Amino acid sequence: xxxxxxxxxxxxxxxxxxxxxxxxxxxxxxxxxxxxxxxxxxxxxxxxxxxxxxxxxxxxxxxxxxxxxxxxxxxxxxxxxxxxxxxxxxxxxxxxxxxxxxxxxxxxxxxxxxxxxxxxxxxxxxxxxxxxxxxxxxxxxxxxxxxxxxxxxxxxxxxxxxxxxxxxxxxxxxxxxxxxxxxxxxxxxxxxxxxxxxxxxxxxxxxxxxxxxxxxxxxxxxxxxxxxxxxxxxxxxxxxxxxxxxxxxxxxxxxxxxxxxxxxxxxxxxxxxxxxxx
Amino acid sequence: xxxxxxxxxxxxxxxxxxxxxxxxxxxxxxxxxxxxxxxxxxxxxxxxxxxxxxxxxxxxxxxxxxxxxxxxxxxxxxxxxxxxxxxxxxxxxxxxxxxxxxxxxxxxxxxxxxxxxxxxxxxxxxxxxxxxxxxxxxxxxxxxxxxxxxxxxxxxxxxxxxxxxxxxxxxxxxxxxxxxxxxxxxxxxxxxxxxxxxxxxxxxxxxxxxxxxxxxxxxxxxxxxxxxxxxxxxxxxxxxxxxxxxxxxxxxxxxxxxxxxxxxxxxxxxxxxxxxxxxxxxxxxxxx
Numbered sequence: 001x002x003x004x005x006x007x008x009x010x011x012x013x014x015x016x017x018x019x020x021x022x023x024x025x026x027x028x029x030x031x032x033x034x035x036x037x038x039x040x041x042x043x044x045x046x047x048x049x050x051x052x053x054x055x056x057x058x059x060x061x062x063x064x065x066x067x068x069x070x071x072x073x074x075x076x077x078x079x080x081x082x083x084x085x086x087x088x089x090x091x092x093x094x095x096x097x098x099x100x101x102x103x104x105x106x107x108x109x110x111x112x113x114x115x116x117x118x119x120x121x122x123x124x125x126x127x128x129x130x131x132x133x134x135x136x137x138x139x140x141x142x143x144x145x146x147x148x149x150x151x152x153x154x155x156x157x158x159x160x161x162x163x164x165x166x167x168x169x170x171x172x173x174x175x176x177x178x179x180x181x182x183x184x185x186x187x188x189x190x191x192x193x194x195x196x197x198x199x200x201x202x203x204x205x206x207x208x209x210x211x212x213x214x215x216x217x218x219x220x221x222x223x224x225x226x227x228x229x230x231x232x233x234x235x236x237x238x239x240x241x242x243x244x245x246x247x248x249x250x251x252x253x254x255x256x257x258x259x260x261x262x263x264x265x266x267x268x269x270x271x272x273x274x275x276x277x278x
Numbered sequence: 279x280x281x282x283x284x285x286x287x288x289x290x291x292x293x294x295x296x297x298x299x300x301x302x303x304x305x306x307x308x309x310x311x312x313x314x315x316x317x318x319x320x321x322x323x324x325x326x327x328x329x330x331x332x333x334x335x336x337x338x339x340x341x342x343x344x345x346x347x348x349x350x351x352x353x354x355x356x357x358x359x360x361x362x363x364x365x366x367x368x369x370x371x372x373x374x375x376x377x378x379x380x381x382x383x384x385x386x387x388x389x390x391x392x393x394x395x396x397x398x399x400x401x402x403x404x405x406x407x408x409x410x411x412x413x414x415x416x417x418x419x420x421x422x423x424x425x426x427x428x429x430x431x432x433x434x435x436x437x438x439x440x441x442x443x444x445x446x447x448x449x450x451x452x453x454x455x456x457x458x459x460x461x462x463x464x465x466x467x468x469x470x471x472x473x474x475x476x477x478x479x480x481x482x483x484x485x486x487x488x489x490x491x492x493x494x495x496x497x498x499x500x501x502x503x504x505x506x507x508x509x510x511x512x513x514x515x516x517x518x519x520x521x522x523x524x525x526x527x528x529x530x531x532x533x534x535x536x537x538x539x540x541x542x543x544x545x546x547x548x549x550x551x552x553x554x555x556x557x558x559x560x561x562x563x564x565x566x
Contacts, residue, residue: 008315008316009289009290009316009318010286010288010289010290010316010447010448011288011289011290011291011448012289012290015473034449036448036449036450036451036454036480037287037288037448037449037450037473037476037477037480039288039472039473039476039477042472042473042476043472043473075376075380077336077337077373077374077375077376077389078375096357096373096375097357098357098358098373098375098376098377099355099357099377100375100376100377100380103355103377103380103381104380135450135451137450137480137483137484137487138455138483138484138487138488139451140420140451140452140455141451141452142449142451142452164449165289165316165448165449166313166315166316166419166447166448166449167315167316167412167414167415168314168315168412168415168416168417168419169415169416169417169419170451171315171415172370172415176370176371188531188534188535189318189321189534189535189537190294190318190321190534193316193318193321194316194318197315197316197414198414200414200415201414201415204370204414204415205370205415218528218531219531219534219535220535242501245501246501246502248471249469249470249471249472249474249501249502249505250472250502250505251471251472251473
């Protein structure tokens with residue numbers, strides 16, 4: 001079973017929920033797909049036993065074969081190839097690796113080369129194995145790295161995905177192949193507004209979902225009203241407690257220090273299983 | 279004209295709440311909400327929309343069923359898994375690259391313009407605002423950020439405003455890079471948590487890469503004073519000025535629930551005082 005933990009708004013507690021869930025359930029694979037700002041390892045404190053570079057493919061021009069005809073420039077929808085004074089220029093940061101330029105090139109002057117975009121890290125802490133991607137600073141394209149993280153999914157086991165914030169491509173890439181998506185929100189106007197957008201996306205990709213209300217007690221009741229109206233089940237509430245915030249700040253998963261919460265996360269996991277059976 | 283960006287790396291550290299206060303203090307600036315896939319600034323600044331424009335930055339493939347022979351070549355060549363087993367276009371995955379259109383032997387596929395969101399030009403109580411909404415699941419957030427920043431520049435020039443304040447998005451990828459190119463300074467709002475520190479370091483590296491002058495604000499500093507001290511000494515080492523240290527206070531959420539900025543909701547609070555003093559430092563630096 002693959003469960004994605006996501007939220008529209010950043011900082012609602014996705015990583016905290018993902019890590020506490022993983023530790024409480026045990027024997028799971030945790031994949032941190034927030035490759036721009038990965039944080040799960042800071043809470044889990046795993047031993048990292050392997051790192052490998054991740055590359056995407058970008059076009060490479062054989063200047064002998066290229067006659068600067070401009071077919072590739074015309075074809076490229078992402079403005080990643082230009083011709084300046086009869087020379088082909090490639091902008092790797094704009095390239096989506098679609099392969100079109102090589103297809104249309106009449107002189108077969110374009111081949112592919114690898115460009116490093118980030119690192120995959122493999123580690124484990126007790127019976128939780130962690131994979132996280134780390135985008136190189138100043139590289140704009142996170143989706144190929146998220147795909148590389150997702151390629152590590154062990155489909156026969158239990159998998160938890162920590163999703164990046166937002167509701168655009170990185171979120172869609174993470175959530176779209178999951179069996180279930182847990183949306184973590186907070187009971188504030190910002191939390192509600194961004195939850196609605198995330199719900200919209202999940203309905204479009206037809207992924208079943210449930211909500212975790214974090215920092216319950218702050219803000220207002222509108223998140224609860226919305227979930228009731230839309231028929232989205234609130235599967236867990238985590239109250240705003242200074243102790244929980246302090247544990248998080250130190251990089252300690254609170255369910256380790258407050259064992260009653262380990263049980264609550266186990267119950268949350270069973271609820272998800274039941275929902276998926278129905 | 280000067281441009282200031284508010285960033286954080288990590289989400290939920292208080293970017294938008296602080297940006298909205300700066301709008302009030304600057305009195306007559308152009309605000310830009312660059313968190314286009316989860317914009318929140320409008321809930322505090324209540325823009326009156328003057329102009330709404332469809333955002334079209336990419337294309338989408340469309341298959342003409344009457345011409346399609348179901349050969350499956352398009353599905354085989356698509357790098358984005360955007361054509362499913364039934365040989366239908368999966369809109370959310372299609373990047374509009376045109377490979378399928380090119381290779382289709384029966385010319386059954388064409389590319390059509392894709393509306394990915396909307397951009398708005400609005401009036402707020404404290405100046406003007408350029409903002410947008412990316413439709414759920416759409417890509418091209420970086421291009422939309424570039425567009426609304428361009429709109430803001432045009433607005434500022436026309437209305438003779440000398441400051442643009444940019445509310446950034448979390449992360450360090452495409453939309454964040456698009457939010458900081460060419461700005462005069464960036465204020466990074468962080469929190470004294472392990473994640474906050476980790477993400478602060480990465481966002482500072484990014485600012486350094488793009489030659490943007492960084493300032494730092496530590497929000498909710500009292501949640502972990504040890505970590506606050508770590509951030510302070512880290513910034514001292516790197517010669518980065520920490521211009522504000524803000525305690526945790528429930529009035530931040532209360533102001534948000536009431537749809538107000540902290541400065542409007544609770545002008546005499548400690549937090550409002552600290553935000554005013556940050557604003558003074560930034561406005562002196564920018565000369566506005």
